[in-house]
Structure formats: C-alpha cells, structure tokens
Amino acid sequence: MAERDATHTQRIRTLNEELAELTxxxxxxxxxxxxxxxNLKLTISELEERIMSYTGMPVTRADYELLTKVGETLQLAHSTMKALKSNQQASLATAEARCVGSLAKRVHAQLRSTPATASTAEAAA
Structure with missing residues (x-):
C-alpha cells in the first residue's frame, strides 16, 4: 500500500512537472x-520605404530595358545598311548603338547603386 502511494505520488509529481512545462x-x-x-510589420515598413524611395529615382528598370532594345534595333539597322552597301549609314548605326549601349550601362549602374533605404543598400535591379 505504501509502495503504491509512493508510486502515485511520484506519478502526480511527474504529471505536475509536465503540466508546468506545457503551461x-x-x-x-x-x-x-x-x-x-x-518582425513582419517591420519588414512591411522597410518594403514600403523602399517602394517610396524607388518612386523618386531619376531612371527606372523600364528605361534600362528600353535603351537595351534600342541598342539591339540599331545593331539590326547596322546589319541592314551594311547589306544594302550603305557604309556611311551602317557606321552611324554602329556608333549610335555603342552610345546607347553605354547609356544603358550607366542607367543599369544607377539602378544598382541607388540604396533601397538609408540602412539597406540593396540593388534596385
């Protein structure tokens, strides 16, 4: 009987400890x-700040993509003019393609170097 009581007392003690741990x-x-x-609200706040900082950027990713496409079009114009044996126009198209490509690289660098927030300098592109 005493052994059973001791076992039950130990069992109750163990259950109380488990209950305290679960609590x-x-x-x-x-x-x-x-x-x-x-943490999620902080992340949302930081993202909102980043979005607002992007709206003030002088150039956008769309500008970069447009310049890249213009460069490709000028390369096509170069090929066309060369095939038509209009070397002066082909040279002009090549020169303009290089200039537009250079401008596109500068735009891309601007997008990448613009900090998202004052504390975070993540790339925009």
Whole structure:
C-alpha cells in the first residue's frame, strides 16, 4: 500500500512537472507569435520605404530595358545598311548603338547603386 502511494505520488509529481512545462510553452507561444507579427510589420515598413524611395529615382528598370532594345534595333539597322552597301549609314548605326549601349550601362549602374533605404543598400535591379 505504501509502495503504491509512493508510486502515485511520484506519478502526480511527474504529471505536475509536465503540466508546468506545457503551461510555460503555452504562455511562450503568444509571445513568439507577437514577435513574429512585429518582425513582419517591420519588414512591411522597410518594403514600403523602399517602394517610396524607388518612386523618386531619376531612371527606372523600364528605361534600362528600353535603351537595351534600342541598342539591339540599331545593331539590326547596322546589319541592314551594311547589306544594302550603305557604309556611311551602317557606321552611324554602329556608333549610335555603342552610345546607347553605354547609356544603358550607366542607367543599369544607377539602378544598382541607388540604396533601397538609408540602412539597406540593396540593388534596385
């Protein structure tokens, strides 16, 4: 009888310890959830700041893509003029393609070097 009581007492002690541990975990879960929410709100705030900083940029990714396409079109014009044996026009198209390509590279560099926020210098392109 005493042995059974000792076993039950030990079992009750173990269950109380497990219950206390589960209670602590249950209380930690809302704190963990609130911390996650706070981190997500911070991320949203940073992304909003980045979006607002991009709206003030002097050039955009679309500008870069347009310049790249113009360069390709000028290369096609060069090939066409060369095939038509209009060397002066072919040379002009080549020179303009190089200039547009150079401008596109500078635009791309500007996009990459513009910081997203004051604390984060991630690339825009």
């Amino acid at each position: 602590a975990q249950r209380e930690a879960d809302p704190r963990k959830h609130l911390k996650t929410i706070a």
